[in-house]
Amino acid sequence: MSLPVPLLFVRAGRHLLLVLALLLSIPAAFATHIVGGEMELQYRSGSTYRLTLNLYFDAINGNPGALDQQMTASIFDKANNRRMQNVVLPLTSNTFVQYTNPACTTPTLSTRKLVYTSDITLEQALYVSAAGYYAAVERCCRNNGISNIVAPQNAAQTFYLEFPAVVRNGRQFIDSTPRIFPPLGDYACRGEMFYYDFGGQDADGDSLVYDMVTPLNGYSNTVAPLPNQAQPAPYPGITWATGRSTTNQIPGTPTLGIDSRTGRLTVRPSQLGLFVFGVRCSEYRQKVKIGETRRDFQLYVLNCPQNTAPSVLVYNGTGKQPAYVPGRDTLHLMPGGNRCLSIRFTDVDPSSRLTLTTRPVNFSGIVPSFTTVSSGMVRAAGVPDTLTATLCFPECQDTKGQVYLLDVIVADNGCSLPKLDTVRVAFTAIPPPNAPPVLTTTFPTEAPAAAPIIVRLPVGAIYTANLTGTDADRDPLVLTAVGQGFDLAAAGMQFTAQNGVGRADGTFTWQASCEAAKLQENLRVQFQLQETTKCTPVPQLRTVQFVVLPPVDTVSFLPPNIITPNGDGKNDAFELPTLPPDYCDGRFAGIRVYSRWGTEVFHSPERTFRWNGAGTPGMYFYLISFTNGRRYKGWLQVLP
Structure with a gap:
């Protein structure tokens, strides 16, 4: 049986100071302070999402003791209201809302934006309900100066969003709720048209639809203002004052409304006061609703000095x-x-x-x-x-x-x-006329349209080309040369230009090298002549493909396949003076001669080798190797 309060004080006399301290601390817990807010769920990677609660706090009337250092969000299955998990959201940011026109603000309303956020895991094996899920945070109490609801000092708010399953048709289904609702940083004037853009951005490109809704109250109250977890839906709404409703939240002509497509909020308020209102943003993908985000906020309507439009x-x-x-x-x-x-x-x-x-x-x-x-x-x-x-x-x-x-x-x-x-x-x-500049070069004969000019050069050789740009309008000209995917200097190329008004001259030099040979298929340079001041400059382009020529390939050479080492000075030894020459990484590595039974009878690393048959007539086979892996094979008959 509970005891009357006076008897409690008598029986606990020695703890009177402690009881008084507890009673004095109660207002800090349920002090009116909530201006509004909303939740967001943003995809990060894998199964990780970031859950965020934005809470707007009355910086004038709100008790600092009600500024929570963390909030608890609860996630439920929409199909059966089964609790999936509770998530603790620590306070990560505390800033003031900036007003669009500070000169119009009054000291009676100032708002903080409190951001609570944490990364959460939505396991693909668990979050598969076709009905989707919802997240909720409950907190009491609202700003006590609100004009359009009953007993605002006892009214709570439920922050609410819905999101889809993370797996559909056996595949991962990624969705981030829309990032909407910039903080409302303006006052409205009675009798004047007020408008504000609540349109949002959706990272997934989903369609967004806006409508007005009754703000949610939920189950928190002055006795339990900050429950350790949210209750499951449905959440009761606030109680509208007489004459107010979902479609008439702020009285006016027109009353408060929102464009369903753009999210533009408009009202011409007809009464003074502080008004709470609710907005919903529904998210559609391929014409199917997949989620929603709700926001509650407040608009302060005051008398403003008469203002005549400028001209x-x-x-x-x-x-x-x-x-x-x-x-x-x-x-x-x-x-x-x-x-x-x-x-x-x-x-x-x-x-x-x-x-x-x-x-x-x-x-x-x-x-x-x-x-x-x-x-x-x-x-x-x-x-x-x-x-x-x-x-x-x-x-x-x-x-x-x-x-x-x-x-x-x-x-x-x-x-x-x-x-x-x-x-x-x-x-x-109409812009002024412009004659395009003219580019002439000493490169080989111009190639067909869209085809590059080709310059071929053996290793070690040097090539030089001159380029000249002229313009009949005497506009400033600039000549440039750019390697397409490579640095000119790395390929042994150099370009210099003398740019000027009406004329530009350039000189291109290339010394073919083994480094350039490694870039063989990508060795393209684009030369450009550009006007720098005209309205619609048309650059003159030349694309040149540079090719490093390999040595003459003597794979088809026909070395002697018969030697007669009899000392008569004719075909006395096997030698190959017409072997392919060394080329970059393709250098002569050696020759090996084998008997018909596969026994090596001769080898030499020198391309000037001579083999006289070792005095044994018969059939032999040779293998010539190069350092780039290329090989040549053949047979040789040694006669007496």
């Missing part, structure tokens, strides 16, 4: 002409003509800081750039009411006969998000 006007050239009219005017940028726009931008609000940017609409590649300052303050002491910037299109801009669209955007520094004004500029552009 921007675009002028062609110096700005003396009438302003550019979107939808009616098209700029035509011609070679030698003006390629700059004058931009005037302002704001009626006092002390507004404005910033100009550009955004290509229907093209990519090179874009115009500002040649003067493109940001500044207006309508403050000592500064003008209107700012001017110059935007110039590159000389090489080429729309290829199409009309390109470019947005010129001015943004202010209003709260909570900048207001914008945009002028969409339509333009065509």
Whole structure:
């Protein structure tokens, strides 16, 4: 039978101080502090994955005693809620969330990002359930200032994700959950449109679909705020305040919603307060759902100073002409003509800081750039009411006969998000003409298109070629020579160039060597003549294949196969002066002569050998060897 609290104090009088200390320590355990968070599961290698919990902590109202040094995640089989394993996640990072517009922040809300992570093993023999698995972490309690749920100081959060089996159809099935949800580092203003990109990245290229969900409460509470393991699903959700629901989490026109494809979060809030909301990102592969990640977070809605949108006007050239009219005017940028726009931008609000940017609409590649300052303050002491910037299109801009669209955007520094004004500029552009340079060489007659020029040289010989580049437009020219997969010097090659305006000269020298012979099949050099300033330079290329010639192969030589060592001076000895010459690693190693019974009767390491038959007529056989393994065989008849 439990005792009333007063009686407990009487009977434990001598431990009163200890009991008081324990009671005083309770708030640190269940102090309200949770702003939100999510989990990630990233594939590492083999059967190893990294499980991460990102917890966002109220740095203003959260009690430091509730900042846990570790959390416990539990993994379950979705088919039957069987517990697979518990994973201890130590705290590995503690940083502040950076706000997009610090000038708009207030001292009433500051958030820490706590990262708990550990590598885990998902054995391929165990994680095979077709229904997949889920991981959960339970913790109490949420931020007590939340406006859209009942009793937020007693509300908990369950961090939750789902992932597939690691084996499908007998093969390893690798999946990393999407890395989504950048920290929400902004406030929303009542009556103003708020937007934030919650779109994520998926390492496996899976399709991602977003929707709004009710945040999960789970089973932790003020009595047991940090359980040593999570309970199995299903997890009850938080209790919405009157008028709030999954589809109306933050009141507004429109209410809080998310684009299912892009993850873009939007709301025009109509009430002040601190609002919790839930977002789910579902992961699909080949149109089959394989997992999901949930995030809970909070958005603070406050009254912001009234902010009027800035304005921007675009002028062609110096700005003396009438302003550019979107939808009616098209700029035509011609070679030698003006390629700059004058931009005037302002704001009626006092002390507004404005910033100009550009955004290509229907093209990519090179874009115009500002040649003067493109940001500044207006309508403050000592500064003008209107700012001017110059935007110039590159000389090489080429729309290829199409009309390109470019947005010129001015943004202010209003709260909570900048207001914008945009002028969409339509333009065509033609780059200046360019005659390609001409490359001439003293290499052998040019080969057919796409075929290399071939230069053949015996070992020790030297070859020299001259190259000359010219350009009718007198553009700067550069001559280069690059070995395709080898260093020129290592193959006995050298290239020098004198580059200049309208002309470049080069000299190539090669001394054929045994080192070059080892690179025989890869001995290609690409010579290039390149313009360095023109818009669409077309390099002039020559590819040359260099071949080291081996000595004349005398494998078909016909040495005398009869000798008559009778002293008459004719065919008195067996010798082979026409043997193939030594070549790099193919050098004469020796000759051996055998009787018809296989007995060696003569050998010599000298290519100038002479054998007179040893005075014994009959049939003999010889074997000539070279150091590269090449051998020559034959027979010899010795007559009296």
